[in-house]
Amino acid sequence: MTQETDRGVAREDNALLAALPTRERNDVHRSSQLFTLEFGSKILDAHTRSQYAYFPIRGVVSLVRTLSTGPTVEVGVIGNEGMVGVDIFMGGPAQLNDAIVQGQGSAWRMTAEHLLARFRRNGEVQRQLLRFTDAFITQVSQTAACNRAHDMEARLARWLLMMHDRVAAPQIRMTQQFLAHMLGARTASVNEAVQKLEAAGVIGHRRQEISILDRAGLEAMACECYGIVRRVYDQAALN
């Protein structure tokens, strides 16, 4: 099971691209540039048609929705297994999420035109991208249900696991304030949950950092949503 060995280990290339036939893959690489995902930067704006698509090699990008009354809520997380900018080939007028870099790393970046051309020309590219998009829909659906049904502690545990799957280290760097924005809650609420997980011995934490100490334990404290989405992505990766 590569699932185990993959965890917390840096990958060489974006998995979506890696799954393409060599010819197509090279073609995609030729028309892409390596792009540095800088922590906290916004690579995609709400209410704007995406100019670029990003295929993360390492690092994590969050799709975040900002409500007019102030609060922000993360609706999806994308790393090595996927891409940012599906609206390009899905053809919608404009997507409504900001894409924010949560974990620094790098990505292949491609213009919308290039991506669209390749999507249209090659059936395998298309198949691969749509399959990922379908898995992504599942992630967002699950998040919708999760946000309604599960409490802070379980959702925090889930979020940490999702990050852990997508970054190289067991340390996750970000302020609790930032985390609160992702989980759509107060900093104080997040802090409370962090302390509970720490008391349970599954994580450690200090300023700007949370580290996973006991992954299995953390999984036990997370809601089912983690495993469900994880499995869908794993399946999608099996071609």
Place this chain on the structure above:
Amino acid sequence: MTQETDRGVAREDNALLAALPTRERNDVHRSSQLFTLEFGSKILDAHTRSQYAYFPIRGVVSLVRTLSTGPTVEVGVIGNEGMVGVDIFMGGPAQLNDAIVQGQGSAWRMTAEHLLARFRRNGEVQRQLLRFTDAFITQVSQTAACNRAHDMEARLARWLLMMHDRVAAPQIRMTQQFLAHMLGARTASVNEAVQKLEAAGVIGHRRQEISILDRAGLEAMACECYGIVRRVYDQAALN
């Protein structure tokens, strides 16, 4: 603005199909059967690859996720403007929602094979279906944020408006118990919200039925999520 006149009025055909070139549209119709959407019936099972796609002519279908701990949560609503079964062409292993008929009516039903063949063969069919799917992603995303940020009353108002847009009459028939399943809440909580909206004079209600009395008023009590999603679908419909 057809938006106004369309409200609460039965449409002649599914809008997605209606937007296709005549040739393709006829082809689709030939390979479809008229199917009766019966209230409460489940037309699609979670954890199963969809056998059929449904293009509602009238009526409403809810996509509902059931969590292992019991609660159910609606993640999306589909009517005349869209279709049920996008997983067929998106290529995922299996989607995780049940599709339940909320408002009775009829739909064109097509086998997965037929749909897939047409999706692959014709660019316009493909474009149309993907565009709808993109709008649907927006709906689910918004629902994810909404479930985190907005209270019962606003969410109930939103839900009623979504139903009202998709059924012929201002009366909406269903038990509050059913409604509770959609909103992922207790019957008692729903009841409380119903009474608040009634006290505000925007709806009336009796056993098994809620009627919209003051649409503008109801919109004012709903969260922004209603308008946001509505606008995205309206835009998508403009080709």
Place this chain on the structure above:
DNA sequence: CGCGTTTTTTACGTAAGCGTAAGAATCCTA
């Protein structure tokens, strides 16, 4: 028309999480 069933309504104690804000710890820089 009466009785059983379904649906709605009310009730009560409890818990989670909010808004607000102030205090404590940590870090950075001069």
Place this chain on the structure above:
DNA sequence: TAGGATTCTTACGCTTACGTAAAAAACGCG
């Protein structure tokens, strides 16, 4: 190493909604 800034932690009252459950109302069938 001191002062300022950032981040984390604690606090308090309050609101929403939960779990549970029982009473009331509406309906439908015989």
